[in-house]
Amino acid sequence: MEMVTPKLQEGTKTTDGDIGVTASIEEQGACGAVTDVLARVGDKWSMQVVMKLGEEPRRFNELRRAVAGISQRMLTRTLRNLERDGLVNRKVTPTVPPRVDYSLTPLGHSLWQPVAQLSRWVLDNRFEIESARVHYDSREEG
Amino acid sequence: MEMVTPKLQEGTKTTDGDIGVTASIEEQGACGAVTDVLARVGDKWSMQVVMKLGEEPRRFNELRRAVAGISQRMLTRTLRNLERDGLVNRKVTPTVPPRVDYSLTPLGHSLWQPVAQLSRWVLDNRFEIESARVHYDSREEG
DNA sequence: CTGTATCCGTGGTGATACTG
DNA sequence: CAGTATCACCACGGATACAG
Numbered sequence: 174m175e176m177v178t179p180k181l182q183e184g185t186k187t188t189d190g191d192i193g194v195t196a197s198i199e200e201q202g203a204c205g206a207v208t209d210v211l212a213r214v215g216d217k218w219s220m221q222v223v224m225k226l227g228e229e230p231r232r233f234n235e236l237r238r239a240v241a242g243i244s245q246r247m248l249t250r251t252l253r254n255l256e257r258d259g260l261v262n263r264k265v266t267p268t269v270p271p272r273v274d275y276s277l278t279p280l281g282h283s284l285w286q287p288v289a290q291l292s293r294w295v296l297d298n299r300f301e302i303e304s305a306r307v308h309y310d311s312r313e314e315g
Numbered sequence: 316m317e318m319v320t321p322k323l324q325e326g327t328k329t330t331d332g333d334i335g336v337t338a339s340i341e342e343q344g345a346c347g348a349v350t351d352v353l354a355r356v357g358d359k360w361s362m363q364v365v366m367k368l369g370e371e372p373r374r375f376n377e378l379r380r381a382v383a384g385i386s387q388r389m390l391t392r393t394l395r396n397l398e399r400d401g402l403v404n405r406k407v408t409p410t411v412p413p414r415v416d417y418s419l420t421p422l423g424h425s426l427w428q429p430v431a432q433l434s435r436w437v438l439d440n441r442f443e444i445e446s447a448r449v450h451y452d453s454r455e456e457g
Numbered sequence: 458c459t460g461t462a463t464c465c466g467t468g469g470t471g472a473t474a475c476t477g
Numbered sequence: 478c479a480g481t482a483t484c485a486c487c488a489c490g491g492a493t494a495c496a497g
Contacts (some may be wrong), residue, residue, distance in 0.1 A: 204363045204382075206441055209432045215357020217490075218374055233459055244491055249460065259447025268460040271497080280443055287436040290429040295351065303320055305401025359470075375479055386471055392479065412478040413477085461496070463482085473489075 213258060218251045220288060223277065226261065227285045230276035248266050260284060355400060359392045360385050362430060365419065368403065369427045372418035402426060 195288040215221055218240065223233065225239045225284035237248055252275060260281035277285070355360055360382065367373065367381045379390055394417060397403035402423035407413040419427070 197484090204366050206437045207362055208359065208367070210433065210437045210444075211353070211357040211362055215353040217350065217354070220353055223497090245460075246492090247383070247490065257448055257451040257453075258444050265459095268458095271415065271460085273459065280440060280447070281417060283440065284436060286431040287429065290355075290432045291353075294426060294429045300424065302400050305422070306399055309399040309401075379479095387480075388472090389470065392469090407479095410478095411477090413480085415479060458497090462494085464493085465491090467490085469486105469490105471486085472484085474482085474484105477479090 214255065214284070214288070216251070216254075218247055219255060222248070222251050222255065223281060223285065223288070224272065226275055226277045230274055231305065233275070236275060247281050255281070355396070355427070356430070358393070358396075360389055361397060364390070364393050364397065365402065365427065365430065366421060366434075368417055368419045369424065372416055375415050375417070378417060399424070 195296055211303065212314045215225075218264050218302070221243070222236065225236060228271060231239060233252075236252075237243060240248065243251070252263070256263050261275045262278050262281075264276070266274070322381075363382050363385070364378065367378060373381060373391070375394075378394075379385065379387065382390065385393070394403060396407070398405050401420055403419045404420050404423075406416045406418070408416070
């Protein structure tokens with residue numbers, strides 16, 4: 174069993190403040206809280222999964238195809254984490270072969286809102302970011 | 316020189332789709348774009364730094380104290396990344412001891428907007444998330 | 458179909474010491 | 478004060494094989 178290591182996946186052992194994922198959210202200020210969500214939602218696949226599930230509920234392999242590039246392992250892990258945080262609902266139909274339907278919870282849908290805002294910002298500013306990078310890099314190496 | 320490794324910091328070598336940070340943003344759909352920003356903004360410290368700088372410009376060690384828990388190394392790296400993306404402005408005053416002032420660029424400030432949205436969501440839903448986790452964990456181990 | 462187990466490389470993060 | 482250099486840890490993520 175590797176499970177999904179439900180606790181502690183920050184960088185390393187956090188000696189001082191321990192702003193770990195496990196550390197209860199309410200302990201932190203607003204900044205830390207945002208960081209906490211970002212840690213959950215900011216990983217490589219979570220948002221893509223949430224967005225795909227936001228379109229419509231999907232089964233495991235449908236999701237796998239929809240996301241494109243995600244491995245089986247990471248899809249499982251991502252879904253478990255989202256489920257743990259109450260963002261995704263998992264409904265097992267114990268037929269053979271088994272059928273598992275994933276869908277967004279109301280909480281998951283509500284997250285889609287601010288994420289869409291962020292998405293919007295990206296779309297609006299991607300070129301500016303990109304040119305900033307080019308400028309910065311050329312200034313460094315040049 | 317370790318520099319700041321300006322390119323490629325995703326999980327691993329990305330064999331198939333290569334949705335790397337380096338891959339030009341415009342190549343991706345909205346989903347990938349969000350992932351890209353999240354990769355940039357979703358690391359452990361970036362948003363906390365942005366938020367602190369959003370309040371007011373700060374010097375290096377002021378920032379260090381404001382963020383609480385960040386190491387010197389990570390503050391430097393975070394600031395460099397933000398600077399590279401055009402979100403943070405770095406003004407050096409070559410006195411002795413040296414003085415370096417960091418502030419948000421207009422682009423950085425514009426990012427603050429959607430981040431505030433997300434922050435708001437976190438504040439509104441932190442308890443629900445936390446109770447979901449508790450419920451999930453107790454269901455697993457129990 | 459929907460996972461789980463195992464192996465392993467990469468790199469993000471921290472600790473510490475050092476520099477100008 | 479504001480970094481840089483070096484070392485080490487360990488979590489993330491991918492590949493592959495196996496299981497119910």
